[in-house]
Amino acid sequence: MAIVVKRPKLKWWEQLYLPGILKGLGITLRHFFATLRGKTKVTMQYPEEKWNDHLPEHYRGAPALVTDEQDRERCVACQLCEFICPPRAITIKPEEIPSEDKWAKVEKRPREFDIDMIRCIYCGLCEEVCPEQAIFLRKDYSITGTSRAEMVHHKKKLYEIGGQRVGLVNKWNELK
Amino acid sequence: MSDEGKPAVEMVDVQIDGEWHSFPKGTRMIEACRIAGKEVPHYCYHPKLSSPGNCRMCLVEMGMPPRTAPGQDPPEKDESGHLPISWMPRPVIACANTVAPNMGIRTESDLTHACRQGVMELLLINHPLDCPICDQAGECRLQEFSVEHGNGDSRFRDNKVKKPKNVDVGPRVRLDDERCIMCSRCIRFTDEIADDPVLGFTERGSYTTLTVHPGQQLANNYSLNTVDICPVGALTSNDFRFQMRVWFLKETNTIDTNCATGANITVYSRQNEIYRITPRQNNEVNSDWMPDSHRLNFHWINSEARLTAPLVRENGSFKEVSWPDAISTTAERLRAYDGGDVAVIVSARMTNEELLMAKRLIALLGTDQVAAVPRAGEADGYLVSADRNPNMNGVKLVLGMDDPAAKLDAIKSGLSGGSVKALIVLQENLIDDAGFTAEELGKADFVLSTYPMANPTADASDVALPGACWAEKSGTMINVTGRLQRLNRAVDGPGLTLEPWEIVRDLIQALGGGNGIYSADDLFKQLVAEYPEFEGFTLSKVGELGVPLIETGETIPLIEREKERIAKGIVVG
Numbered sequence: 181m182a183i184v185v186k187r188p189k190l191k192w193w194e195q196l197y198l199p200g201i202l203k204g205l206g207i208t209l210r211h212f213f214a215t216l217r218g219k220t221k222v223t224m225q226y227p228e229e230k231w232n233d234h235l236p237e238h239y240r241g242a243p244a245l246v247t248d249e250q251d252r253e254r255c256v257a258c259q260l261c262e263f264i265c266p267p268r269a270i271t272i273k274p275e276e277i278p279s280e281d282k283w284a285k286v287e288k289r290p291r292e293f294d295i296d297m298i299r300c301i302y303c304g305l306c307e308e309v310c311p312e313q314a315i316f317l318r319k320d321y322s323i324t325g326t327s328r329a330e331m332v333h334h335k336k337k338l339y340e341i342g343g344q345r346v347g348l349v350n351k352w353n354e355l356k
Numbered sequence: 357m358s359d360e361g362k363p364a365v366e367m368v369d370v371q372i373d374g375e376w377h378s379f380p381k382g383t384r385m386i387e388a389c390r391i392a393g394k395e396v397p398h399y400c401y402h403p404k405l406s407s408p409g410n411c412r413m414c415l416v417e418m419g420m421p422p423r424t425a426p427g428q429d430p431p432e433k434d435e436s437g438h439l440p441i442s443w444m445p446r447p448v449i450a451c452a453n454t455v456a457p458n459m460g461i462r463t464e465s466d467l468t469h470a471c472r473q474g475v476m477e478l479l480l481i482n483h484p485l486d487c488p489i490c491d492q493a494g495e496c497r498l499q500e501f502s503v504e505h506g507n508g509d510s511r512f513r514d515n516k517v518k519k520p521k522n523v524d525v526g527p528r529v530r531l532d533d534e535r536c537i538m539c540s541r542c543i544r545f546t547d548e549i550a551d552d553p554v555l556g557f558t559e560r561g562s563y564t565t566l567t568v569h570p571g572q573q574l575a576n577n578y579s580l581n582t583v584d585i586c587p588v589g590a591l592t593s594n595d596f597r598f599q600m601r602v603w604f605l606k607e608t609n610t611i612d613t614n615c616a617t618g619a620n621i622t623v624y625s626r627q628n629e630i631y632r633i634t635p636r637q638n639n640e641v642n643s644d645w646m647p648d649s650h651r652l653n654f655h656w657i658n659s660e661a662r663l664t665a666p667l668v669r670e671n672g673s674f675k676e677v678s679w680p681d682a683i684s685t686t687a688e689r690l691r692a693y694d695g696g697d698v699a700v701i702v703s704a705r706m707t708n709e710e711l712l713m714a715k716r717l718i719a720l721l722g723t724d725q726v727a728a729v730p731r732a733g734e735a736d737g738y739l740v741s742a743d744r745n746p747n748m749n750g751v752k753l754v755l756g757m758d759d760p761a762a763k764l765d766a767i768k769s770g771l772s773g774g775s776v777k778a779l780i781v782l783q784e785n786l787i788d789d790a791g792f793t794a795e796e797l798g799k800a801d802f803v804l805s806t807y808p809m810a811n812p813t814a815d816a817s818d819v820a821l822p823g824a825c826w827a828e829k830s831g832t833m834i835n836v837t838g839r840l841q842r843l844n845r846a847v848d849g850p851g852l853t854l855e856p857w858e859i860v861r862d863l864i865q866a867l868g869g870g871n872g873i874y875s876a877d878d879l880f881k882q883l884v885a886e887y888p889e890f891e892g893f894t895l896s897k898v899g900e901l902g903v904p905l906i907e908t909g910e911t912i913p914l915i916e917r918e919k920e921r922i923a924k925g926i927v928v929g
Contacts, residue, residue, distance in 0.1 A: 258488035259601045274598045279522070287522065288489040288598050311488045351485075 227322075235319050240302045242320040243295055244342030245335070246313075248350065252283050253339070254314035257290040261306035261315055269299035270306065286352055293335040297323045313348045369438060371460040376436060385450035385461055386414055387928055394463045397472060397501045399587045400539040401451035403928040404644050404918065405548055409452040411479075411539050413501065415471040416450045419443035419460035447471050472505040480510060482517045482562060483588075484534045492589030494602040498537060517562050525555070525567075526574030528594050528648055529583060536566045536590035542582035548921075549645065549914070550738075552576040566590065577736065580648045584634055595652055596632040605631055608846035609900050611833065612642075613705060613746035613826040614650035617739050617912055618835035620901065621646060623654075623827060623846040630654050630827060630847060638901050639929065641839065643918050647740050654827070657847070661810050663822035664851025674820065679852060679862065686819050687866035689802045690778060695722025699767045699776045701790075702755065703783035704728045704745030706856055707831025707843055709879035711747075711754040712886075713860040714782055718755075720869040725767055725776065728760035729790040738914045741836045746826075749834035749908060753889060764790060771796045781805040783823050783856055787812035806859055808849070822853040829855040830876045832883075832898060836910045841902035842895065 193199060214220045224231075235241075247253050257274035275291035277284050306315050318341055325331040333341070365380040372392045379388045387403070389396045399411035421439035424430050431439050441460035447467060462468055480502065487493045519533035538557065543566070547553040554572040559565050568574055574582070583593045605624035612619040612633075619642035624632045633654055635646035666682030667674040677685070690698070698721050702714045718726055728751045731744035745751075751760045770776035771792075779800045785807055786792040797803055797816040805813050806823035814820035828849040832842055849855075861873055873879055877895060884890045889906055897903065922929035 256489045257598070258493075259604070260488070263601070263603065274600075276598050285521070286489070287486075 231321065232319065235321075239319050239321075240304045240317040242297065242302075242318055242323055242333070242341060243300065243304075243306055243315055243338075244318050244320075244333075244340075245293060245315055245338040246342040246345040246348075247339065248344070248348055249346050251344070252286070252352070253289060254312050254348070255290050255293065256286060256288050256312055256314070257293075258288075258311060260309045260311065264305045264309045266303060266305065267299040267301050269296045269301075270294070271296075283352070290335060293338060295333045295338065297325075297331045297333055298328060312351075313345075316342065316345065318342065368455055368457045368459070370455045371438070371441060371458075373462060373464055376438060379455050381455070382925065383455050384928055385416065385418070385448075385453050385455055385459075388455050389416070389450060389461060389463055396450045396463055397497075397505065398451055399497060399537060400541060402541055402544075402585055402644075405541060405544040405585075406926055407452040408540055408544070409449045411537065412449065412475050413472065413479075414450040415447040415468065415475070417443060417462040417465045417467045418448045418453075419462075420456065421458045469505070472501070473507065476502060476506045477511070479537050480506065481512045482534070483537070484516065486535075489598075490532075490535065490589035491592045491597055491602075492535075492586070496589060497587035519563075519565055520567075523567075525591075526579050528652070529574050529579050530592050530594055530597060531566065532590050532592070533565050533567075535588050537588055538564050538566070539587055541585045541587070542566070542591055545582055545585060546574065546576070546579075550576050550578040550581075552578075555582075577647045577649055577740070578645060578738065580651055581635070581645045585644075593632070600626060600631045606846075608844055609636055610827070610844040610846060611746070611835075611841045611902075612646060612650050613833070613843070614653055614744065615733070615739075616741040616743035616746060616748060616836035617642065618746055618833060618839070618841050618902075619646040619650065619739060620841070621651075625827075625847050628847045629658050636900075639918075640837075640904075640915065641835065641841070641902070641912065642739055643914060645739065645914070647736070647738070649740070656809065657825055657827055659809075662808060662850045662853075663810055663814065663820065664853065665822065666852065667814070667820040669818045679854065682819060682821060683859075683862045683866045686804055686863060689818070690721070690780075690804075690863075690867065693778045693802075696725075697775070697777040698723045699725035699727075699770060699779050701764075701767070701779070701781045701784050701786060702726065702728050702751060702760075704731070704748040704751045704760065705826065706747065706750075706783050707829065707833055707876075708747070708750045708754050708840075708883055709831040709876050710782075710829075710855075710857040710860070711750055712879055712883055713857045713864070713873075715755055716869065717780075717860050717864055717867075720864055720867055725763055725770065726755065726757070727762065727764040727767055728755075728757075729764065729784050729786070730761040731789065735913075739912060741910075741912075743836060746835070747833040749836070749838060749906065750832075753834065753887065753906065754883070768792060768796060771799050774799065776800060778802040779804070781807075781813060781817070782860070783807060785809075785811040785813045787816065806856055808853070821859055822849065822851065823856040823859060824849040824853050828853065829857075831857070832880065832895075834905055835902075836908065837912060838904060838906035838908040838910075839902045840890075840893070840898055840905035842898050842900070 245255055257272050259272050262270040262272050271294045272290050273292040274288055277289050304317050307317050367378045368381050369376055369378050370388055377392050386396050396414045398414040401407055419441035422431055422442040433439055439458045521532050523531040525531045543555045546555050554568050554574050557564050558567055580593055583591045604626045608623045610623055612621045620636040620638040621633050622636045623630055633651050635642055637644050665676040666679055668677050668682055668685050700718050733744045735742040783806055794816045803817040804819045805817040806821040807814055808825035827846045830845045832840055834840055880895050921927045
């Protein structure tokens with residue numbers, strides 16, 4: 181259904197656009213003098229100065245895997261993130277946790293977990309779909325490498341970025 | 357199949373969700389609903405097994421015409437000629453009851469939905485919520501019906517019952533008792549179909565546990581079928597366990613080539629790699645089952661030992677060459693020989709289409725020294741045929757040979773005696789499978805072999821070509837009962853692998869016998885044109901389930917037993 185948008189009716193002096201232009205020039209002039217007096221600073225000295233402190237709480241940077249309080253890798257290789265990933269950046273090869281392992285009751289973990297950061301579009305669907313709270317988008321935004329192979333984050337790198345995360349739902353507790 | 361000569365089956369009228377349908381007397385209510393297009397959810401019911409009716413998921417509302425008291429007028433029929441239905445206050449299970457005249461079934465009523473919801477809630481009380489790690493996720497009946505009929509929340513606040521997990525019940529099957537919903541399909545399968553009753557329940561109530569009998573193992577050659585029929589992830593295959601989520605897998609309907617039965621199968625692959633094989637229902641060939649030995653015989657397809665490029669021997673060692681080079685070298689070498697000097701070994705693992713191309717090559721070469729390698733094994737009385745070649749009937753029909761193995765010994769002695777100077781081996785490993793020796797092959801001037809794998813015969817050849825294996829080619833084969841079935845390509849061959857018929861086609865072209873065949877479909881059309889047996893068939897007519905082509909007088913024991921059980925009314929079939 182088409183929606184009719186109401187356009188504001190412009191007064192005759194608004195139709196001239198001159199007051200608007202003068203107003204804009206005024207703002208520019210104000211900033212000009214403020215900069216001269218050192219009141220505002222507009223240039224960030226990147227890369228010496230980073231964005232890190234200025235990023236909002238909801239910022240979506242590089243996806244990473246996390247471990248929990250007990251140092252257990254939370255990912256159980258359900259491959260839902262691989263399934264949901266729109267650019268197919270994630271590749272997982274699952275394996276069975278050997279019976280002598282402390283967390284053998286979890287049964288499954290990723291043997292390989294690769295995220296191709298050339299493909300990743302930072303959409304955050306992997307974090308949203310994860311049933312185990314194992315993958316999170318961190319604030320790392322500057323992902324660089326000198327080759328395509330270097331731009332693939334392997335499991336080790338993903339845990340390095342992710343680190344430990346506490347206070348998550350723990351469904352693999354002692355009662356389980 | 358025609359019904360002529362059979363006694364006419366009495367038909368009964370049944371009302372399903374307000375519409376009247378007609379079914380043969382004795383039809384199970386659940387099957388009647390299925391035929392009418394109404395799915396009745398179920399766990400324990402399986403058409404090939406007896407119906408214990410223990411999961412209660414298939415409860416439906418049922419009604420019959422009212423019974424009149426003595427002296428009361430019988431109820432009046434409506435304009436469609438049916439009596440009114442008085443609905444029973446309590447539901448019945450649809451899987452173990454048969455239809456009756458003027459019966460009414462409601463699969464969508466409030467009572468039916470309440471029953472399903474109740475059963476789902478009870479089943480989920482102790483079921484673990486480990487779908488992310490469970491292999492069945494994605495093809496789990498419990499998961500599916502939980503979405504359709506579940507509450508979405510559990511009212512159960514107590515701790516779930518603990519049961520054995522990760523139990524080794526057999527060499528190929530792993531059991532997770534917490535996931536088991538006690539449908540008993542596996543118990544009935546091992547008892548009724550595999551004749552190896554090793555599974556059973558112990559304990560009672562919430563603690564009921566599926567287990568193997570003490571001192572026994574689920575080790576028979578049909579054990580993995582229990583994994584297929586398990587509606588949840590309680591029984592999982594050691595081979596496929598945690599390999600890949602099922603929703604990633606591409607399904608290709610094809611046939612098994614490990615024996616002459618030609619069991620209908622589905623190949624599950626992802627990114628050109630086969631992950632598992634499951635049987636596909638064909639009531640004339642393999643019912644719903646297949647042997648483990650055949651099911652698990654696919655790992656070599658992804659192995660390192662595959663031939664990936666044409667190899668030509670130069671000064672004693674092999675050199676990788678392109679296809680045109682390999683074909684022209686071969687043709688050049690072959691031109692030097694008279695027809696009588698050349699022998700051709702075909703394989704009964706080749707499709708009819710490939711055999712037709714081989715026949716063309718044989719005619720072009722003008723040789724009559726042709727043989728196929730037999731593979732005899734022991735029949736197991738179920739699905740495994742004594743003939744371990746998938747298409748020996750095809751060799752007999754297409755090449756017109758009564759005993760394809762007859763000339764094998766003559767060719768062997770011809771090699772030693774020097775009368776066979778050039779040998780063409782199509783898709784066979786003569787040294788390992790036919791008792792030839794490397795010395796015998798070495799006596800020939802020129803040996804050409806095609807095979808999927810590196811093997812001693814390829815080692816002893818002058819030209820070794822990578823021919824696609826069964827999963828990488830399409831065509832048709834004729835099974836032990838004379839049924840024509842389709843083989844479909846599931847994955848691409850590694851490297852430069854070509855389908856065998858393409859190799860033979862190129863060779864014929866290089867030898868001067870040009871032809872314009874560019875697809876397997878064209879080849880099938882030529883089969884139809886040349887052989888009266890194939891007359892009237894098209895690939896689409898052969899379809900997913902195949903068609904009877906020739907009479908061989910052979911039967912498949914398991915299918916015969918199933919037909920008996922259907923006739924006795926034990927199973928639906």
